[in-house]
Amino acid sequence: xxxxxxxxxxxxxxxxxxxxxxxxxxxxxxxxxxxxxxxxxxxxxxxxxxxxxxxxxxxxxxxxxxxxxxxxxxxxxxxxxxxxxxxxxxxxxxxxxxxxxxxxxxxxxxxxxxx
Amino acid sequence: xxxxxxxxxxxxxxxxxxxxxxxxxxxxxxxxxxxxxxxxxxxxxxxxxxxxxxxxxxxxxxxxxxxxxxxxxxxxxxxxxxxxxxxxxxxxxxxxxxxxxxxxxxxx
Numbered sequence: 335x336x337x338x339x340x341x342x343x344x345x346x347x348x349x350x351x352x353x354x355x356x357x358x359x360x361x362x363x364x365x366x367x368x369x370x371x372x373x374x375x376x377x378x379x380x381x382x383x384x385x386x387x388x389x390x391x392x393x394x395x396x397x398x399x400x401x402x403x404x405x406x407x408x409x410x411x412x413x414x415x416x417x418x419x420x421x422x423x424x425x426x427x428x429x430x431x432x433x434x435x436x437x438x439x440x441x442x443x444x445x446x447x448x449x
Numbered sequence: 450x451x452x453x454x455x456x457x458x459x460x461x462x463x464x465x466x467x468x469x470x471x472x473x474x475x476x477x478x479x480x481x482x483x484x485x486x487x488x489x490x491x492x493x494x495x496x497x498x499x500x501x502x503x504x505x506x507x508x509x510x511x512x513x514x515x516x517x518x519x520x521x522x523x524x525x526x527x528x529x530x531x532x533x534x535x536x537x538x539x540x541x542x543x544x545x546x547x548x549x550x551x552x553x554x555x556x557x
Contacts, residue, residue, distance in 0.1 A: 377549040378492075380547075436541075437497050438544075440492040441491060
């Protein structure tokens with residue numbers, strides 16, 4: 335069966351520090367991968383999605399970036415964190431088909447607090 | 450651009466009562482998904498609706514899809530406290546488009 339792992343589960347970082355969140359998927363090949371952010375009490379904001387190694391689509395302008403160095407690995411990064419980067423970050427995967435409309439399966443999330 | 454609207458956004462209901470959450474979307478789609486999120490937790494898949502007229506039931510929750518009306522409903526029967534959570538619908542597009550979520554609180 336497929337599993338998705340995110341780490342760390344919680345992170346406290348000072349403003350201006352770098353960030354690296356990692357997500358890996360097991361038990362499937364060629365998945366679509368997604369990064370979402372959820373502010374406290376709010377809905378989901380899609381940040382990035384990827385349909386293959388090195389292929390990243392960005393949904394909103396921000397000081398974050400994403401990379402997909404391997405088929406089942408998705409990394410969210412920042413060179414300098416802002417206070418507004420605080421939130422709950424969720425990684426998700428879906429089966430890759432021709433329509434990119436498959437259900438998404440979510441990791442447990444990383445709660446990021448910026449001080 | 451596909452827009453997904455859920456209502457209500459907040460719902461406080463008494464135990465034992467019935468209620469319906471609505472998910473409207475703006476363009477044609479034949480797939481819709483419902484997710485549940487408990488406070489501080491990730492999203493858990495509840496229902497996958499793949500065609501017009503699809504109906505799925507799990508315990509006290511029943512979801513349906515009317516693709517012609519561009520509407521999905523999540524019906525809660527005889528609510529219990531354990532159903533307190535935020536419920537999201539997501540409509541198939543490239544990629545999925547999520548509603549803002551309905552925060553449900555079931556009170557005694």
